[in-house]
Amino acid sequence: MTEHHVINPLSIGVDYASLAARFRPTFQRIAEGAPEREHTRTLPHAPIQWLKEAGFGAVRVPVEYGGGGASLPQLFALLIELAEADSNVPQALRGHFAFAEDRLNAAPGAGRDLWFKRFVDGEIVGCAWTEIGSVAIGDVVTQVTPNGDQWTLNGEKFYSTGSIFADWIDVYAQRSDTGGDVIAATRARQPGVVHSDDWDGFGQRTTGSGTSRFTDAVVEAENVIDFATRFKYQTAFYQLVLLASLAGIGRAALKDVAHHVRSRKRIYSHGNAAHVSQDAQIQQVVGEVAALVYAAEASALKAAEPAQRAYLARFGADEAAEREANVAAEIESATAQVVVSELIQRATSELFNALGASDVRQGKGLDRHWRNARTVSSHNPVIYKARIVGDWVINGTEPPFVWQIGNGPAKS
Template identity: 90%
Template sequence: MTEHHVINPLSIGVDYPALAARFRPIFERIAEGALEREHTRTLPHEPIQWLKQAGFGAVRVPVEYGGGGASLPQLFELLIELAAADSNVPQALRGHFAFAEDRLNAPPGAGRDLWFKRFVDGDIVGCAWTEIGTVAMGDVVTQVSPNGEQWTLNGEKFYSTGSIFSDWIDVYARRSDTGGDVIAATRTHQPGVVQSDDWDGFGQRTTGSGTTRFTDAVVHAEDVIDFATRFKYQTAFYQLVLLATLAGIGRAALKDVARQVRDRQRIYSHGNAAHVSQDAQVQQVVGEVAALVYAAEASALKAALPAQRAYLARFGGDDAAERDANVAAEIESATAQVVVSELIQRATSQLFNALGASDVRQGKALDRHWRNARTVSSHNPVIYKARIVGDWVINGSEPPFVWQIGNGPKQA
């Protein structure tokens, strides 16, 4: 082992079958309760606790620090398997894995080591970045202010996905003293943090994507992180989690339609066989769904490769190579988003062509696959991603690495 690796060991990947085998029994338990949670809109507190206890939140932490040592493609392959069990859970953990990735990209030192220990001990990090209402583009109302040896955090966020399950919250805020944008990592369980499960979307209903309010919440000085140091492939990373979630939704939908066809007894007089499972046209529909899901999963996993290269390039000492890797991570995740979003929406709608009217009953909740896919696909609008990819292909224009949302200028 070289001195470089001793000082700064990296997560370059491990044996995937052995890694996945640690978590598959938990994924199975999560899948067993997914339909009931959908019907009752029960948040997956217990499933996420199972994952925490098993060390799932530390799969990207280097082995030398007690983590799983997984590469990014391996992480996203695990998230596909988890999403097939319950697609709400990987999206709820999206903020955690992004914050963990940022700490993986941080310079070696005591601060990074402390976060690695927290992850290995089971700590989960939620996110709270988005402010809604009359916030101008680029403005940040949430503020973090120096207060003696600590800082205090004040503001309100929506889309705080996963924070309701977390030990920490990754908050995008503005310093009151300098006006600089920062990440303030604050402990969840304190009087100054109030969370509401008020997300009311028609899909992904149990991701905990509601409102978080901060009133003089305590933040330690070492947990106020300059946003300019944020890992460069972050937007690609966030998109890759959504692609893995979509691929997992496709897997779940394919499993459900295959089971429904196998078990179905009623047939149509104008069908092609004495049993639906032997009907050539129904088989064709299921085969087409399988192909759509296969293509989506392959695209998602291929898009993860340049993100791993960007992670390794962060410590490679070659600025040009790192820039190229970050551009590739952004372009390939965007390219995959354009097709994966369409493929899984098609698959989750087309599955009903293999079934009958009784299969649209609410008890089966087969519509949840399309609702969930449509909801996930609505993040980071795909039309803009297609344009960004086209501009890169035609003109070589570098993609944006940070996205913002807010009110535009008032119309005359």
């Protein structure tokens, strides 16, 4: 009998109904506590632990390694469902899924296998890339320094989303010896790493997007990864997580407005029916919100398709096809960003036209949908993405695959 060895299995997708059914009880459990966590600003440590125990962090790992084998459109469909339960949670896992995607794109070998095992065992990764303060655009102050058989990491990051929940942190740093840009994957639970929950945005308040400080934190040599090898559709990937978060916010808002309209007893003398649920104008408002959410979700899922093609092309030995897929992933995610951001902000504001003054009370928590949508939409400024798409459509100018933020030159 001939033994079959799988050389490089890929995650090409599985039956979505079965995959989603595996996680929906956990999503429902997360949803039940979401309004209270929002009201008290309680970080979702328990929900993320439930997801780890359910194997959610390994959903993109190939089936042959014990993972879920999901395609990228399936991953983002799951993140939409999770965001409907609590939009903070998929954003908190954004860094994890991006790092996992990078390992999926890495060359087959023992190192990649080890990361797959960690993901399957429930370990998750946070993100720490952005430095704030007096840092010029393009500069990286955080450094890794050779120290015998290991490296040491020193620096400070903000917007370190999800790191406070994580086992590992994906840190963007610079080598002190060569000046090269690297990813330093460092263990999150060690004396040299301090997490601060100091994110004070008015939305997405429990994503753990605060400060991470590294003081002689230890990094194993094999976890200092040349940034030049980073997967090429990474910017599109990060944006797709935000699109999924927005679509999920829309679904949650639609569910809430339908519930409040059905249960509302008070009517206006100048309304159109004896019950709000039978008022044609109220029905129209809810129908319009439903249409906005539908369009946003459809756009988000459509935009994920070229990212999957880029992943498969990575191993297809056709550089032209791979580059084409990477460009499509960036352009389509940016195009969707422009419209989905507007659709969900409109939906989460419009829903109040179906309700009354009592529904703006803080106890109802309906404002969280708009606040969260507005906050998610502020990432990766829409105006620049619209220009990039326009430049591509008009002139065929390829989009930037990596961009940075920092201080500009001093004003004269």
